[in-house]
Structure formats: structure tokens, C-alpha cells
Amino acid sequence: MEDEYLGKYIDVFSVKPLKEGFGATTAYIAYALDKNEIDGAIVVKADENWEPKAIVARNSDDLRASIGTKWVITPMVDAIIDALKVERLEKVAIIGTPCQCRVIRDIKEYPMQLGDVINRIKLVIGLFCMGSFTQDGFKTMVERKFGITLPEIKNAEIRSDKFIIRLINGKIIEESLENVKKDVKFACLFCDDFTARSADISFGNAGSESGWRSVIVRDEYAYSLLQSASRAGYLKMKKLNPEGVNEIIRLSKEKMERAKRNESLI
Amino acid sequence: MKVMYVKLSDCSGCMISFLEALMSNSNIELIYCPNILDRRDIDEAEDADIGFVSGSVCAEFDEHMESLKKMREKCEKIVTVGSCACVGGITRFCRGNQPPQPYHRTFLPIADVVKVDYSIPGCPASAEILKKFLNAYIAGNNKYLIPFKNLARKKRASGQDLQDEIVAKGLCVGCGMCALSCPVEAIEMIRGKPEVRMDKCIRCGTCYFRCPRNFLKLRKENAEVI
Ligand code: SF4
Numbered sequence: 001m002e003d004e005y006l007g008k009y010i011d012v013f014s015v016k017p018l019k020e021g022f023g024a025t026t027a028y029i030a031y032a033l034d035k036n037e038i039d040g041a042i043v044v045k046a047d048e049n050w051e052p053k054a055i056v057a058r059n060s061d062d063l064r065a066s067i068g069t070k071w072v073i074t075p076m077v078d079a080i081i082d083a084l085k086v087e088r089l090e091k092v093a094i095i096g097t098p099c100q101c102r103v104i105r106d107i108k109e110y111p112m113q114l115g116d117v118i119n120r121i122k123l124v125i126g127l128f129c130m131g132s133f134t135q136d137g138f139k140t141m142v143e144r145k146f147g148i149t150l151p152e153i154k155n156a157e158i159r160s161d162k163f164i165i166r167l168i169n170g171k172i173i174e175e176s177l178e179n180v181k182k183d184v185k186f187a188c189l190f191c192d193d194f195t196a197r198s199a200d201i202s203f204g205n206a207g208s209e210s211g212w213r214s215v216i217v218r219d220e221y222a223y224s225l226l227q228s229a230s231r232a233g234y235l236k237m238k239k240l241n242p243e244g245v246n247e248i249i250r251l252s253k254e255k256m257e258r259a260k261r262n263e264s265l266i
Numbered sequence: 267m268k269v270m271y272v273k274l275s276d277c278s279g280c281m282i283s284f285l286e287a288l289m290s291n292s293n294i295e296l297i298y299c300p301n302i303l304d305r306r307d308i309d310e311a312e313d314a315d316i317g318f319v320s321g322s323v324c325a326e327f328d329e330h331m332e333s334l335k336k337m338r339e340k341c342e343k344i345v346t347v348g349s350c351a352c353v354g355g356i357t358r359f360c361r362g363n364q365p366p367q368p369y370h371r372t373f374l375p376i377a378d379v380v381k382v383d384y385s386i387p388g389c390p391a392s393a394e395i396l397k398k399f400l401n402a403y404i405a406g407n408n409k410y411l412i413p414f415k416n417l418a419r420k421k422r423a424s425g426q427d428l429q430d431e432i433v434a435k436g437l438c439v440g441c442g443m444c445a446l447s448c449p450v451e452a453i454e455m456i457r458g459k460p461e462v463r464m465d466k467c468i469r470c471g472t473c474y475f476r477c478p479r480n481f482l483k484l485r486k487e488n489a490e491v492i
């Protein structure tokens with residue numbers, strides 16, 4: 001199916017991770033790694049200073065380090081070269097924001113660099129995105145707006161219209177999304193892709209209840225992996241209800257309108 | 267499909283890529299290519315459907331200037347292969363006065379001399395992208411050819427353009443693909459942003475064309491190219 005706001009897709013689900021300590025996206029990748037469907041996944045981990053770094057996860061233990069959204073875009077250059085050229089992996093998954101998925105698709109379609117090895121990226125996993133921060137921008141925001149430092153943060157996520165930061169000491173900071181949006185990087189104001197339309201499968205919170213994640217499946221292989229992961233008990237899946245789908249469409253529309261509005265800025 | 271290939275001032279890297287792409291495609295008849303075929307006189311060559319040229323053209327080298335102009339007359343479409351032909355590339359640094367041809371001093375991108383229809387940049391242009399171009403051209407997949415068509419109007423591109431047009435304008439998303447593209451590792455990602463070392467940059471333009479923020483534009487018919 002093709003939808004202006006959802007992109008090309010096969011179906012939309014809501015999934016809940018059943019694997020201890022894993023999120024929905026990582027549970028999905030863990031299944032693919034455990035069953036040797038892929039032999040490496042390029043993911044991002046953050047160290048205790050929230051300094052993000054792309055790594056090549058070879059098994060589900062490596063993956064644990066990457067759980068949770070990082071909120072900043074991380075160049076994956078070194079990890080891509082490690083996976084494809086140094087370790088010469090044959091079946092690689094990559095997970096990223098819509099813009100990162102787009103550029104992988106660009107390179108596959110117009111292979112100006114990397115040669116044939118780019119085709120060893122078998123699975124492009126997208127994350128819903130309303131905008132991200134620059135590394136310095138994120139640091140400035142949490143320090144100035146919330147009066148905390150990066151190492152104090154345990155995780156951060158968006159739930160409906162709130163940006164929620166959980167600290168290591170148990171404290172929770174809530175901020176209205178509208179307020180946080182002002183800090184996203186300038187480049188994101190021109191981006192019209194909320195659901196990672198060029199990914200094989202896209203994950204995101206929007207549309208699903210707490211503890212669940214929405215999944216847009218766009219590719220047959222990605223779909224079969226999701227079904228097998230669910231059969232193997234890595235996650236639970238159900239069809240996403242129409243209200244959920246509408247919520248995704250609403251945000252996608254909002255992002256497209258924002259991009260249109262800002263077109264004249266450049 | 268009848269094809270001409272003319273190699274002007276380049277390092278031969280693009281020609282090697284082109285020959286690899288050529289061998290993978292059985293629909294192509296190479297009718298003129300003085301580097302590998304016997305017939306050397308372009309006047310005797312028949313008309314071709316498409317002509318590929320690699321390397322920039324030396325304005326003081328009459329033989330090259332002539333064959334380029336004749337090639338334009340004989341080919342329905344002209345495609346520049348590789349950064350030297352497209353945007354000058356490393357030959358932008360040539361100053362001449364070197365043996366064995368000390369009088370060769372002025373090297374121009376092809377579009378400075380004749381009309382170019384499609385540009386395939388890269389240093390060298392990769393065999394993979396040439397294969398895709400040939401397949402799309404033969405299949406008449408015009409949508410796929412749009413970026414190459416837009417690029418044909420671009421006569422210069424370097425790491426400085428990336429810095430000015432993308433990074434300084436706040437359009438960089440920090441994906442790092444520019445750094446991955448650079449053949450001389452002139453770009454380093456520092457705290458998620460590209461820093462170009464212009465003293466290392468060979469002006470191939472690959473980073474600028476690869477940047478998703480620029481490529482998004484290049485995919486649109488008649489995109490504005492600066
Ligand atoms: S809003 Fe767009 S450009 Fe910004 S991080 Fe998300 S996908 Fe990338």
C-alpha cells in the first residue's frame with residue numbers, strides 16, 4: 001500500500017517486547033542476530049557522558065548497550081566501514097533516523113562510494129522522528145533548561161505531548177514537547193519524513209499505548225522477521241488500531257507542514 | 267546502443283571503472299575508444315547514441331579540444347565520467363610547465379567547452395554507478411537519470427561548497443556520509459559535524475553530491491544547482 005503520510009507499507013502493528021531488558025526495536029534486532037538472520041547490526045550506544053558512538057553489535061549482549069533513544073544524530077561512518085570493509089560481514093542491519101535511512105537508500109540507488117558492499121546492508125530499520133539535537137545543542141538544552149548535566153540522565157523519551165527525562169537518581173523531569181521543539185536542530189525544520197519512509201521497517205512510540213511501540217512494516221523480509229520474532233516469544237504483536245494509525249498520520253502531516261512552511265527559509 | 271568513449275586528461279581510474287561497467291552490459295557496442303580500439307581517427311568514426319568522456323580538457327592541447335568538439339557533433343548525448351570531467355577535480359590544481367608537456371597549463375571541466383547532458387561524478391566514478399546509469403539509460407528510466415542531468419549544469423564543487431552551502435546554512439543533519447565519501451579523507455566528523463580540511467581537498471565534489479540534503483534537491487527535475 002502507499003500512503004502520502006505513512007509511505008509505502010504492508011501493514012501497521014503495535015508490538016511489546018517480551019525479552020528481559022530489551023525495547024521493541026532491540027528485541028527485534030536481537031531475534032535477527034540470535035537466529036543468524038543478520039551477522040551484525042549498526043547501532044548507537046551512549047557512554048556515561050551521553051557521548052554517542054555507533055558500534056557494530058555482533059550478538060544480543062552487544063545490543064544491550066544501545067537500548068534507548070539518544071536524541072542526537074551520530075555519524076555511522078566508522079561503524080559502516082568496520083562492518084562492511086574490515087569485518088566483511090555479509091548481512092548487516094542498520095538502525096537510524098529517517099534521514100539516516102534515506103542516505104543509505106541513496107547510496108544503494110546511486111552507489112558513488114563503497115561499491116557493491118553496500119548491498120550487504122540487508123535491513124534498514126527506521127525510527128519515527130520529529131527532530132533531533134546536535135550533540136552540543138542537547139548538552140546546552142539539558143544544562144540550561146533543566147539544570148542537570150548529561151551524566152545524570154538515565155533515559156529520555158517522548159510520550160504523547162511530553163518530553164520525559166528520567167534521571168539516575170530516580171527523579172523525573174517533564175517538559176512540554178512544544179518547549180523542547182524549539183531546541184531541535186535547524187536542519188530538522190526542513191525534514192518532511194516522520195516515519196522513515198525509506199526504511200524496510202519503522203518503529204516509534206506514536207500511536208501505541210505505554211509499553212508498546214508502533215511498527216510500520218514496508219518490506220516482505222522485514223515482515224517475516226517480525227512474525228518469526230513474535231512466534232519465538234521475543235515480542236508480542238497486534239494490529240495497530242485505527243486511532244493509533246491516525247495519530248501517526250497526524251504527526252507525519254504536522255512534520256510535512258512544518259517542512260513546507262520553512263522551505264522559504266533557505 | 268552505439269557508444270563512444272574518449273579519455274582526455276585523467277589518471278585512467280575512470281576508464282577502468284567504465285570498462286568494468288561495459289563488460290557487464292551486453293547491449294553496448296563500443297564503436298570508438300582510441301585507447302583500446304584500433305581506429306584512432308575520430309573523423310572516420312560513425313555517429314553514436316551516447317558518448318562518455320573522462321578527464322578534463324586541456325585548452326592548449328588542440329588534439330583534445332578538437333576530438334571533444336567532434337565527439338559532441340557525433341553523439342546524441344554526452345556524459346562526463348568522473349570528477350575531473352564533471353567539475354575539474356584534481357586537475358583544477360594544474361599550473362603547467364611540467365615535462366613532458368610544459369605548454370599544457372589550462373585544464374577545464376568538459377561543460378566549459380561543450381554542452382554536457384549527464385554528469386557522473388566520483389574520484390574515480392565507481393563501476394557500480396556506471397552500471398546503474400547504463401542500465402537506466404538503456405531502459406529509458408528517466409526518473410533515475412534526473413540527478414545526473416541536474417549535475418550536468420554544475421561546473422564546480424568541492425569541500426568548500428559542502429561547508430558553505432550545507433554546514434554553514436545549518437542544513438547538515440550530521441549523518442557523516444560526506445566523510446565516508448571523501449577519497450582523500452579530508453573530512454573529519456567532530457562532535458557530529460563535518461570539518462573539511464581544504465588543504466587536503468582535491469575538489470572532486472563527491473561529498474557535496476552525496477550529502478542527503480543536496481541529493482534531495484538533485485532528485486527533482488530541473489533542480490536549481492548553484
Ligand atoms: S527530523 Fe529529519 S533531519 Fe532531523 S533528525 Fe529527524 S529525520 Fe533527521
Ligand code: SF4
Pocket residue numbers: 423424425447448449450451452453462466467468469470471472473474
Ligand atoms: S572534501 Fe573530499 S570528497 Fe569533498 S570535494 Fe574535497 S576531496 Fe572531494
Ligand code: SF4
Pocket residue numbers: 428432433437438439440441442443444445459460476477478479
Ligand atoms: S553528508 Fe551532508 S548532512 Fe551528512 S554530515 Fe555531511 S554535510 Fe552533514
